[in-house]
Every structure is written in C-alpha cells, then in structure tokens.
Amino acid sequence: MAAGGWRAGLALLAVALGLGGPRAEQMEEHLKREHSLSKPYQGVGSASAGLWELQGNAIVMAQYIRLTPDVQSKWGAVWNRVPCYLRDWEMQVHFKIHGQGKKNLNGDGFAIWYTKDRMQQGPVFGSKDNFLGLGVFVDTYPNEEKQQERVFPYISAMVNNGSLTYDHDRDGRPTELGGCTAMVRNLNHDTFLVIRYVKRRLTVLIDIDGKQEWRDCIDVPGVRLPRGYYFGTSSVTGDLSDNHDIISLKLYQLTVERTPEEERRDKEVYLPVVDNLKLPGMEAPLEPMSGLALFLIVFFSLVAIVFAIVIGVIVYNKWQEQSRKHFY
C-alpha cells in the first residue's frame, strides 16, 4: 500500500465503491517489483540481467521508455522476464502518446500484453498474432473507413487461445470483448489505464482527464487466463507515427477472499477462455425450437383464441340484451 501511493489508495476506494464489480469486495494490494517497471529503469535493456527486456526501436530515457519515436515504420517492445503466477492482479500503466500529426494523422497506438509468448515481433501493434492470452489495445488510428459506433482513439481488449486473428483493417472489431473511446493524445496531464483481473473478471479503467478519477472502460466476466504468462507492451508506427512512451508499469497483487464455490469455479486453466463468448464478428446461431416448446406455444395460443371468442360472445349477448331493453 505504501509503495502504491495515492493511486493504489484510489484503486482500493474504487473497489470499495463497487466500480470494479457488482458488489464491494475486501481487497488488499501489494506492489510486485518483479513485474513492475519504473524510474530509473535500472537494468532495463541490458542483455543478460534485469527484469525487463527491450526489443526493436525501444529505448530507455531518464523519464520514460520510448517504444517508438514519432517516425514512420518503427516498432518497439519491452517484456517482463519473469512469468506471473498471481491469480488476481492489477496492472497500472502510466503512458504518454504525443506527436506532430494532426487529428487522425497519427498512429498506430500501443498494446499491453499478458501472453504465453514474449519477445515475438508481429503485426499486432508490433507483436505476434494468434497469441495466447490477453491484449489490451490503445488504438489511435481508425483503419476501418466506416466506423459505426467507435470514435478513435479507442481502447479495446481481446482474449485469444491462439486460434483468433487480429483484424488490423477493422481495428480488431471482430474479436473485441469490449472497449471505449479515450482521447489520449497530446495531453499536458498524466494518462493512466488499469487492467484489473479479479475472480475471472476483467476490467479496464482509465484516468485520462487529469482529474485523478478512474472511469470504466471495459468489464467482462468469465475470463479465464492461465497463470505463468508474461507481461509486456509493444507499439508500432506505419505511414503515420507518434511517440509512444511508457512511464511506468506497476503490477499489484490483489488478495481477495473466495467462497468454496468460487474456488471450484476459478480452478486452474491451461488455455485462455471467455465464458459465453459473444464476439461482434460472430452471429449467434438460432436454437431450433424443440417440439414440446412449439406444441405448448400452439396449444396456449389456441386456448387464448377460444377464450377471447367466448368473452366476445358474452359481451355481445349482454350488449344485445341491453339494446333490446332500450327498445321496449
């Protein structure tokens, strides 16, 4: 708690207020140095030692780690060397995206990873596709021309068991678990995002308005992530560019209580899975109606019709009787 400062306190408060879930949870958090990256970035990038390894064009500066400069066709990444075996955790990302490009003439954004493989260059924000694990993308350039609901920059999350492909031309829309708009470029104040994974619930919160307040972005229950994966972050520029800077990555171990039932539900998994997964790219197949259901619907419809006719006849007879009375 002491190590986390006001930000850790805020996160605790957010949890207590139920922002991270439907009900208040008792939770303790504890900074894990082996999965955290902060100034003065001691030993980062050195070939053999150090907890974090640099890749591509990423460089270490005094105040930040620059994944890419504001130059075309660059890529960079930084990966934790220590696999994470925590069950419940929270990753706080302090980042800065800035560059010369005017509105929508900048790109491409960066990704935060919790994946089985590390240090694998590829097409998804500089990292490999068909990954196993979780990717949270801060996408600053809309590749898809017709954006229906999404306003960029846009943050989204994707969980993959290795079979899904990230659709770059559609900004990952077909595999998106959830997302939100986040105006994160060229700001004078600090910008943060938090990935919280507690009791199979994945939430992403953002603090980008300079108000030191967490805002909900993504909330998905039933996310099963194996333990022993690696944290990393990567970025890429193409025809368009930006400086993508990571100021810190702070991983907190969260301690929560589980009921015996939750213990059974949250048992170890070996492949990432999302329960009741409904992706925007997947049409839910219509369940064929069972014979019994069809019979019951027809039966009760007939009963209702007969009932309506009987009521109608009674009302009509009453009305006739009344009009007859008027005539005499």
Ligand SMILES: *[C@@H]1O[C@H](CO)[C@@H](O)[C@H](O)[C@H]1NC(C)=O
């Ligand atoms: C991987 O995920 C896809 C899509 O969610 C699913 O169709 C497939 O069965 C999964 N594969 C395994 C091995 O779990």
Ligand SMILES: [Ca+2]
């Ligand atoms: Ca994009």
